Amino acid sequence: MRIVLDAMGGDNAPAAVVEGGVMAAREYGVEVVLVGRREAVEPELARHDTQGLSLPVVHASEVIEMNEHPALVARTKKDSSMVVGMQMVKRGEADAFVTMGNSGGALAVALFHLGRLKGIKRPALGSVFPTSGNPAFLLDLGANTECKPEYLVQFAIMGSAYAEHVLGVRNPRVGIVSNGEEEGKGSQLVQEAYPLLKASSLNFIGNVEGKDVPAGLADVVVTDGFTGNVLIKASEGVASLILGVLEREIKQRPLSMLGALLAKPAFRAAKRTLDYTEFGGAPLLGVDGAVIVGHGRSNAKAVRSAVRVAKKTVESNVLDVIRAGIAASGTAEE
Amino acid sequence: MRIVLDAMGGDNAPAAVVEGGVMAAREYGVEVVLVGRREAVEPELARHDTQGLSLPVVHASEVIEMNEHPALVARTKKDSSMVVGMQMVKRGEADAFVTMGNSGGALAVALFHLGRLKGIKRPALGSVFPTSGNPAFLLDLGANTECKPEYLVQFAIMGSAYAEHVLGVRNPRVGIVSNGEEEGKGSQLVQEAYPLLKASSLNFIGNVEGKDVPAGLADVVVTDGFTGNVLIKASEGVASLILGVLEREIKQRPLSMLGALLAKPAFRAAKRTLDYTEFGGAPLLGVDGAVIVGHGRSNAKAVRSAVRVAKKTVESNVLDVIRAGIAASGTAEE
Numbered sequence: 001m002r003i004v005l006d007a008m009g010g011d012n013a014p015a016a017v018v019e020g021g022v023m024a025a026r027e028y029g030v031e032v033v034l035v036g037r038r039e040a041v042e043p044e045l046a047r048h049d050t051q052g053l054s055l056p057v058v059h060a061s062e063v064i065e066m067n068e069h070p071a072l073v074a075r076t077k078k079d080s081s082m083v084v085g086m087q088m089v090k091r092g093e094a095d096a097f098v099t100m101g102n103s104g105g106a107l108a109v110a111l112f113h114l115g116r117l118k119g120i121k122r123p124a125l126g127s128v129f130p131t132s133g134n135p136a137f138l139l140d141l142g143a144n145t146e147c148k149p150e151y152l153v154q155f156a157i158m159g160s161a162y163a164e165h166v167l168g169v170r171n172p173r174v175g176i177v178s179n180g181e182e183e184g185k186g187s188q189l190v191q192e193a194y195p196l197l198k199a200s201s202l203n204f205i206g207n208v209e210g211k212d213v214p215a216g217l218a219d220v221v222v223t224d225g226f227t228g229n230v231l232i233k234a235s236e237g238v239a240s241l242i243l244g245v246l247e248r249e250i251k252q253r254p255l256s257m258l259g260a261l262l263a264k265p266a267f268r269a270a271k272r273t274l275d276y277t278e279f280g281g282a283p284l285l286g287v288d289g290a291v292i293v294g295h296g297r298s299n300a301k302a303v304r305s306a307v308r309v310a311k312k313t314v315e316s317n318v319l320d321v322i323r324a325g326i327a328a329s330g331t332a333e334e
Numbered sequence: 335m336r337i338v339l340d341a342m343g344g345d346n347a348p349a350a351v352v353e354g355g356v357m358a359a360r361e362y363g364v365e366v367v368l369v370g371r372r373e374a375v376e377p378e379l380a381r382h383d384t385q386g387l388s389l390p391v392v393h394a395s396e397v398i399e400m401n402e403h404p405a406l407v408a409r410t411k412k413d414s415s416m417v418v419g420m421q422m423v424k425r426g427e428a429d430a431f432v433t434m435g436n437s438g439g440a441l442a443v444a445l446f447h448l449g450r451l452k453g454i455k456r457p458a459l460g461s462v463f464p465t466s467g468n469p470a471f472l473l474d475l476g477a478n479t480e481c482k483p484e485y486l487v488q489f490a491i492m493g494s495a496y497a498e499h500v501l502g503v504r505n506p507r508v509g510i511v512s513n514g515e516e517e518g519k520g521s522q523l524v525q526e527a528y529p530l531l532k533a534s535s536l537n538f539i540g541n542v543e544g545k546d547v548p549a550g551l552a553d554v555v556v557t558d559g560f561t562g563n564v565l566i567k568a569s570e571g572v573a574s575l576i577l578g579v580l581e582r583e584i585k586q587r588p589l590s591m592l593g594a595l596l597a598k599p600a601f602r603a604a605k606r607t608l609d610y611t612e613f614g615g616a617p618l619l620g621v622d623g624a625v626i627v628g629h630g631r632s633n634a635k636a637v638r639s640a641v642r643v644a645k646k647t648v649e650s651n652v653l654d655v656i657r658a659g660i661a662a663s664g665t666a667e668e
Contacts, residue, residue: 130575131575132575132578132579142513142514145513145520145521146521146522177564178560179476179479179559179560179563179564180476180563186479186560187479187480187560188480209563209564209567210563210564210565210566210567210568210569210570210571211567211568211570211571211574212571213568213571214568214571214572214574214575215571215574215575225513226512226513226520226521226524226561227560227561227564229513229514229543229544230511230512230513230543230544230561230564230565231544231564231565231568232544233543233544233545234544234545234547234548234565234568234569234572235544235568235569235572236544236545237544237545237546237547237548237549238548238568238569238572238573239572239576240545240548240549241464241465241466241548241549241608242573242576242577242604242608243576244466245466245604245607245608246600246601246604248604249599249600249601249603249604249607250597250600252600252603253597253599253600255596255597255599256596256597256598256599256600257597258593258596259592259593259594259595259596259597259598259600260593260597260600261593262589262590262592262593262596263584263587263589263590263591263593263594263597264590264593265583265587265589265590266580266583266584266586266587266590266593266594267580267583269583269586270576270579270580270582270583273579273583274575274576274579
């Protein structure tokens with residue numbers, strides 16, 4: 001399998017990306033194509049032992065920066081690592097594309113250069129979300145600020161396919177985010193999407209409130225990109241707030257410091273359960289190609305996980321499952 | 335000062351509510367009127383030492399249950415503790431009303447029996463939100479699922495007055511929740527509210543993302559009731575997820591158990607920083623009377639805090655400040 005990695009994307013590029021790519025090539029036995037400025041990528045690659053690994057470098061002279069306007073760059077920066085990398089997927093020269101860069105940029109480049117899967121109205125960005133049980137899969141995280149009810153139904157079909165075939169959840173429970181549990185509660189969008197989801201062949205369990213997402217009540221959590229973005233970023237923020245406050249309070253007390261030292265294995269295990277770097281990247285679902293977008297702050301470990309997610313995405317043929325699900329749902333025709 | 339407490343509201347009523355009312359009467363030197371079924375309230379009251387405290391019981395034969403439909407009950411349950419209590423405020427027989435009951439019911443009863451403050455288009459439910467610094471004030475939490483841009487401006491005026499006069503924040507920074515920091519990012523609602531907020535006399539700092547709320551970037555965080563509800567409930571859920579996972583991992587390891595025991599003072603201090611029971615109730619802003627709605631799961635300590643919030647709300651004359659702010663803003667006339 002050949003996975004293209006955007007060596008220039010993310011806050012820690014290219015160093016952490018190259019390091020993560022080397023780790024992934026070694027651990028998962030895949031070919032990792034590093035796309036980016038040759039003069040920046042090759043010195044990083046030279047710092048690692050890559051004997052026996054397949055890590056070709058493909059030169060791309062431009063970089064889509066984190067703050068650039070997505071729609072503009074997709075058309076103009078034709079020699080950027082994102083465009084060059086996705087073109088390889090388009091031409092069948094690679095199986096998947098992975099980036100830690102500008103997620104709006106990745107969406108725009110994917111739409112322009114890969115196009116949508118047949119019948120898909122809007123692609124969505126999804127991510128696993130830690131819960132006390134199996135991680136949930138949440139989408140959309142921001143690809144679509146404004147949504148129509150039928151988009152949410154398609155997100156649910158895509159999310160359900162991903163949860164089942166990539167995450168290994170059998171008959172995933174699908175919930176829609178709302179500000180109340182009962183049917184009839186929620187924004188106009190939720191109220192209109194609810195009956196469509198209920199009528200679908202999905203395992204729809206109804207509304208889920210904000211607290212139900214980390215509680216693991218649903219395996220697939222569907223919402224518009226505005227709400228999903230706020231939900232996941234607030235969750236990240238609350239997690240760092242809690243760990244930060246705890247650390248501050250521990251550091252003020254010598255006995256607590258000692259206690260925290262003794263409890264370190266438990267802290268580490270808890271952190272692992274909750275750590276996004278373990279889960280890897282967020283799939284961009286609904287475009288005609290496997291595209292994984294990692295967190296901009298990804299370290300090497302998170303990059304490695306993103307490549308693992310890409311590998312699983314390809315192996316599971318989830319794109320074919322989505323294609324079939326959309327065709328069978330009747331949502332493609334409207 | 336006389337504060338009416340809905341003895342029948344909340345999951346732990348009347349026991350925890352009465353206990354919290356007794357604590358508040360003792361600690362804050364206020365008169366706490368307990369409204370509810372005399373036969374349920376008086377036995378609870380008899381369990382406490384109330385010598386020297388003013389804790390009259392006012393009988394109300396009906397109860398608005400947690401799952402009842404707000405609009406219906408406000409008109410029909412005329413002898414419910416919520417209606418009887420708010421009527422006392424309306425007639426000037428009490429200074430504030432506090433309930434741990436059905437928040438939608440409280441809103442409906444307040445709208446019907448107290449009415450709106452002059453010029454207010456929609457009342458909003460607000461709450462403090464823990465951050466690593468001073469708590470932020472977030473509104474709306476669910477009173478208004480669908481909002482118009484001018485509602486958000488009024489929420490910002492009310493929230494700013496509350497943060498300044500009740501929470502003691504000087505010149506509070508006002509942010510609007512969005513899925514991107516830059517001006518122009520966000521839903522149509524956010525994009526339309528942004529210039530209105532920018533043109534106001536408030537200390538508007540622009541968009542805040544989900545992660546910025548717990549980080550304490552803004553003192554007043556304005557959003558529609560759908561997003562606010564999801565944001566605060568997800569935050570609560572993530573907090574209990576993290577503490578739950580941590581506890582589970584600690585309990586699996588004897589050495590970590592010992593460590594956690596030693597670190598207990600730090601844990602306790604951290605929990606205090608993050609604990610909603612310390613902050614007390616959420617004010618219902620924009621109705622013509624001081625109304626505080628506590629968490630349904632409130633224990634006695636949380637009830638006591640809610641009474642304290644009510645007392646501060648009355649003392650600060652924040653309703654007059656809001657009245658003046660709305661009049662000066664020009665948002666009342668449209």
